[in-house]
Each structure stands twice: as structure tokens, then as C-alpha cells.
Amino acid sequence: MIPLSEPLFEGNEWKYLKACLDSGWISAAGPLTSQLEERFSHLLKTEGMVALASGTAALHLALKASHVQEGDLVLVSDYSFIASANVIRYCGADPIFMETHPETWQADPLALSNWLDRHASRQDNTCYHLESGRKIAAMIVVHAYGFPADVIAFADISNTWNIPWIEDAAGAIGSKIHDQEVGTFAPFGAYSLNGNKILTAGGGGLLACKSKHDETYIRHISRQAKTEGAHYIHDEAGYNYRLPDIMAAVALAQSERLEAFLSRKKEIALQYRHSLPHLHWQKHGPESAPNYWMLAFRTPQKTRILHHLIEHGIQAKEGWYPLHLQPPYRGSLFAGNPANTIDIYNQVVCLPSSVGLKAEELEQVISAIKEIE
Numbered sequence: 001m002i003p004l005s006e007p008l009f010e011g012n013e014w015k016y017l018k019a020c021l022d023s024g025w026i027s028a029a030g031p032l033t034s035q036l037e038e039r040f041s042h043l044l045k046t047e048g049m050v051a052l053a054s055g056t057a058a059l060h061l062a063l064k065a066s067h068v069q070e071g072d073l074v075l076v077s078d079y080s081f082i083a084s085a086n087v088i089r090y091c092g093a094d095p096i097f098m099e100t101h102p103e104t105w106q107a108d109p110l111a112l113s114n115w116l117d118r119h120a121s122r123q124d125n126t127c128y129h130l131e132s133g134r135k136i137a138a139m140i141v142v143h144a145y146g147f148p149a150d151v152i153a154f155a156d157i158s159n160t161w162n163i164p165w166i167e168d169a170a171g172a173i174g175s176k177i178h179d180q181e182v183g184t185f186a187p188f189g190a191y192s193l194n195g196n197k198i199l200t201a202g203g204g205g206l207l208a209c210k211s212k213h214d215e216t217y218i219r220h221i222s223r224q225a226k227t228e229g230a231h232y233i234h235d236e237a238g239y240n241y242r243l244p245d246i247m248a249a250v251a252l253a254q255s256e257r258l259e260a261f262l263s264r265k266k267e268i269a270l271q272y273r274h275s276l277p278h279l280h281w282q283k284h285g286p287e288s289a290p291n292y293w294m295l296a297f298r299t300p301q302k303t304r305i306l307h308h309l310i311e312h313g314i315q316a317k318e319g320w321y322p323l324h325l326q327p328p329y330r331g332s333l334f335a336g337n338p339a340n341t342i343d344i345y346n347q348v349v350c351l352p353s354s355v356g357l358k359a360e361e362l363e364q365v366i367s368a369i370k371e372i373e
């Protein structure tokens with residue numbers, strides 16, 4: 001089977017893992033987690049960076065640091081992996097799903113602005129939902145499949161409406177807009193190091209923070225909020241969300257390959273697009289450079305194409321199920337028209353996109369698609 005998205009370990013992974021095991025420092029008390037944070041802070045050019053147990057943990061702590069409280073509302077992209085919404089529930093808040101743009105598959109800032117004009121008000125630097133009177137405490141903008149969402153427009157909305165925002169850049173490490181790294185536009189940007197991402201440690205996450213103050217706070221609550229000293233005094237109910245050194249060892253080796261991985265991803269994406277130009281590929285703005293994490297297109301023939309590819313030993317997959325239809329979130333508030341996400345779900349086919357995809361495998365996928373069209 002040609003896999004959808006699998007990792008590639010051909011750098012220093014074994015070497016760093018062995019050194020980590022030999023040193024005996026395998027927990028987060030060792031030096032590698034801090035090295036990883038410094039590496040990514042440098043690579044992504046951000047003030048603060050905290051290595052965490054998962055992308056989900058990174059999003060959760062970003063919401064905590066944005067002061068989301070029980071009973072609040074949080075705006076979130078509707079076309080995403082479920083973790084983007086679950087973290088809102090972890091805070092005792094509820095989601096408001098945002099309309100999806102039919103071409104980019106990202107949350108649509110224009111539709112959101114129109115909705116806020118009709119359904120929100122600002123009082124004392126706080127945004128409220130008019131009908132329920134509840135605070136709209138934050139906004140999570142997802143970069144779907146690693147392609148950049150319109151961060152400039154969302155930054156503007158965040159300022160205008162006093163809604164703190166977070167970039168869910170789980171799959172978007174290495175994507176850029178105007179040469180700036182995606183995940184560094186908002187006060188917080190969450191990345192995932194899950195096994196299916198471009199860079200992986202088997203699991204894990206990173207949280208980019210715009211301010212040193214936020215970085216210090218996030219690090220503190222990710223380590224059980226333990227105060228300094230040889231005692232067990234914890235100044236709030238913290239979390240055990242640290243990334244252990246044994247995983248940081250793998251992530252460090254992977255980070256050395258980022259540029260090579262990004263250029264291979266781009267080659268794969270361009271070959272798909274050149275060989276199958278009539279397919280309805282996911283779009284992105286002219287000023288943005290995606291990392292091409294997951295390569296996907298829209299087609300009214302989704303089921304037929306998926307069956308055909310799977311029969312030919314190709315692990316193609318359907319896209320994300322709209323979050324507003326997921327069982328835990330049915331009946332949630334929606335900002336705009338939910339139909340766009342449903343249309344996207346009904347049509348999206350994700351293709352093998354692994355960084356280690358071989359030329360002959362790529363040809364095999366392309367030929368299989370040409371056969372069925």
C-alpha cells in the first residue's frame with residue numbers, strides 16, 4: 001500500500017536517540033527539550049517557543065493563557081481535525097464554528113466579519129455574542145492541511161473586535177506568508193509533531209509565543225505549575241504537558257531536515273498539479289508559500305475515485321468531517337453558512353503526500369487517477 005503520509009528517518013535520529021539513552025536523561029529534565037525550543041525559536045523566528053506533549057496540548061495551553069473561562073464562546077474553523085474544537089471544551093467553553101471558504105477550505109474572514117457585525121458587540125474591550133450575552137473570548141484559526149489561512153485578515157478582525165486569537169498551525173510547520181512563518185502572526189501558534197506531520201517525534205507539539213511573558217507562563221503550567229525549589233508547591237492546577245527528551249532527540253534530528261523536506265514536498269505537489277492540471281486542487285493566496293503537507297483535491301466523484309485508488313494499493317483518504325456535525329458539537333453556534341464545509345467534505349480526496357514518496361509511487365498514483373477520470 002502506498003501510504004497517505006508517513007515519516008522519513010534518514011538523518012541523525014538514531015544517533016541522537018542513542019546519545020539520549022546513553023546519557024540516561026530521557027525525561028523533560030534533560031537538556032534536549034530546551035535545545036529543541038531554541039532550535040525552533042530560531043527556525044521560525046519567534047520570541048518564545050515551548051515544546052509540549054502534543055499539538056492538542058499546545059492549543060489547550062494557548063487558550064488558557066488567552067484567559068478563556070468556563071461559559072465563554074470561542075470561534076474556530078469548521079474544516080479541521082477535531083482537536084481544534086476539543087480544546088475549547090477542555091476550558092469549559094463552547095465553540096462557534098466559522099464558515100469555510102470553498103476554494104481555500106480555510107475559515108472565511110469576510111463571512112466572519114459580516115456575522116460579527118450582526119451578532120456581536122464590544123463593551124469595555126470585550127466582545128460579546130448579542131443573543132446569548134456570552135463572551136467571545138478567543139478565536140482559533142486553522143491552517144487547513146498546512147496551507148496558510150488569511151492571517152492578515154484575521155489579525156485585523158482580532159484587533160477590531162478585541163478577540164485574542166491563536167493559529168492552529170498543527171500541520172503548517174514551514175509554511176509562509178510574505179516570507180513570515182505561519183504560526184507566528186498571532187500571539188500563539190500551535191504546531192504538531194504527530195507521526196503524520198512533515199516533522200515528527202512520534203508525537204509532540206510546539207507552541208510559538210509572541211511574548212516572553214507568555215512563554216514563561218506556558219512553560220510553568222505545562223510542568224504542573226511547580227514553583228521553584230526543592231519542595232512540592234504548585235501555584236495553580238497545572239498540566240503534565242512537557243515533551244520528554246527522548247522525543248526531543250528525534251524532533252531535533254528531524255528539524256535538521258526541514259528545508260530538504262519542504263523542497264521535496266513542493267516537488268511532489270507540483271508534479272501532481274502539472275500531471276493532473278484539471279483537478280480542483282486546494283487553493284492558496286499568491287503571497288503565501290504552503291508547506292504542501294497534505295495534497296488534496298475536490299471532485300464530485302469522491303467515492304468512486306477513493307475506491308479505485310484503494311483497490312490499486314493507494315492509501316487515499318476522504319477529508320475531515322465538518323466539526324459542526326461531529327457528535328459532541330451538533331447544535332453549536334455557527335458564524336455564517338455551514339453548507340460550504342459539507343460540500344467540501346462531500347468532495348475532498350487526500351492523496352499520498354509523504355515526504356519519502358518515491359518517483360515511481362507518485363507516477364502510480366497519477367496513472368491510477370488518470371485511468372478513472
Ligand SMILES: Cc1ncc(COP(=O)(O)O)c(C=O)c1O
Pocket residue numbers: 054055056057080081083084142143168170171191192193194203204205
Ligand atoms: C488541524 C489540527 N489541529 C490539531 C491537531 C492535533 O495535533 P496533535 O495530534 O499533535 O495533538 C491536528 C493533528 O493532526 C491537526 O491536524
